[in-house]
Ligand SMILES: NC(=O)C1=CN([C@@H]2O[C@H](COP(=O)(O)OP(=O)(O)OC[C@H]3O[C@@H](n4cnc5c(N)ncnc54)[C@H](O)[C@@H]3O)[C@@H](O)[C@H]2O)C=CC1
C-alpha cells in the first residue's frame with residue numbers, strides 16, 4: 001500500500017474529485033481527514049464516506065469548516081493531530097466555479113471564488129506545512145489546480161486566476177519548504193464530470209465540444225484524478241517537487 005501509516009487531509013472531500021481522492025488514499029492505507037463545508041449535505045456525505053472507509057478497515061474522520069475561512073487549515077490540522085497524531089499529506093481540493101460573464105461579474109461572486117479557492121488554501125497550506133516541519137519527517141502537499149491555470153475561460157475570469165494562483169503557490173512553496181523535505185506539487189485536471197460543471201455540461205453542444213477536445217475521447221471521472229494524487233503523495237514521488245501534472249485526457253495538447 002502506497003500510503004501506509006500516513007495521515008492525509010483532503011479538503012472538499014464530501015463529493016467529486018475530493019471524495020475519490022480521499023477514498024483511494026484510504027485504500028492505499030492512509031488515515032484520512034475528510035474536510036467538507038459544514039453544510040448538512042456535506043456532513044451527511046462525509047459520514048457516508050467514513051462508513052465506506054471503515055467498511056474495508058480504514059480510518060477516517062470528518063471536519064466541517066468553510067474553505068474560505070482562514071482558520072480552516074488550522075482546524076483540519078488540529079483534528080488530524082487529535083485523531084491520528086500526525087499530518088503527512090495535505091491535499092487542497094475544495095473549490096467552486098460559478099460560471100459568469102466578465103463584464104457584469106458581481107463583486108460578491110468574484111470575492112467568494114477567490115476566498116474559497118485561493119485565500120483559504122494559502123493559510124491551510126501554511127498550517128499543514130508548519131505541522132510537517134514540526135514533525136521533522138518531511139511531507140507532501142498537493143494542490144488540485146486545473147488545466148484552467150494554463151488556458152482561459154470566458155465565463156471563468158474569476159476562477160482561472162485562482163487556479164493559476166494555486167499552481168504558482170505550489171512552485172514557490174516547493175522552494176520555501178524543500179529544506180524541510182516537504183514536497184509541493186500541482187495536479188491540473190481537465191474536464192471531469194462532477195457537480196461543479198453539471199449545469200454547464202447539460203448543454204449538449206458544449207459537452208460534445210469538451211469531449212472532442214480530449215484525445216482520449218471522453219470526459220474525466222473523479223477516479224481519474226485519484227491515482228495521480230496518490231502517486232504525488234507517496235514515496236514513489238520522493239524526488240518530485242514543484243511539478244505540475246496535467247490529467248486531462250489530452251485536452252491541452254489537442255490543437256490540431
Ligand atoms: N470538475 C472539473 O472539471 C475540474 C475540477 N477542478 C477542481 O477540482 C476541485 C474539486 O471540484 P469537483 O470535485 O469537480 O467539484 P464538486 O463541486 O463536486 O466538489 C467541490 C468540493 O469542494 C467543496 N467546497 C466547495 N466550497 C466549499 C467551501 N466553502 N468550504 C469547504 N468545502 C467547499 C464541496 O463541498 C465539494 O466537496 C475544485 O477545486 C475544482 O476547481 C479542476 C479542474 C477541473
Ligand SMILES: C[C@H](O)[C@@H]1OC(=O)[C@H](O)[C@@H]1O
Pocket residue numbers: 097145146147148153163190191192196197200
Ligand atoms: C468547472 C469546469 O467545467 C472545469 O473546471 C476547470 O477547472 C476546467 O475549466 C473544467 O472544464
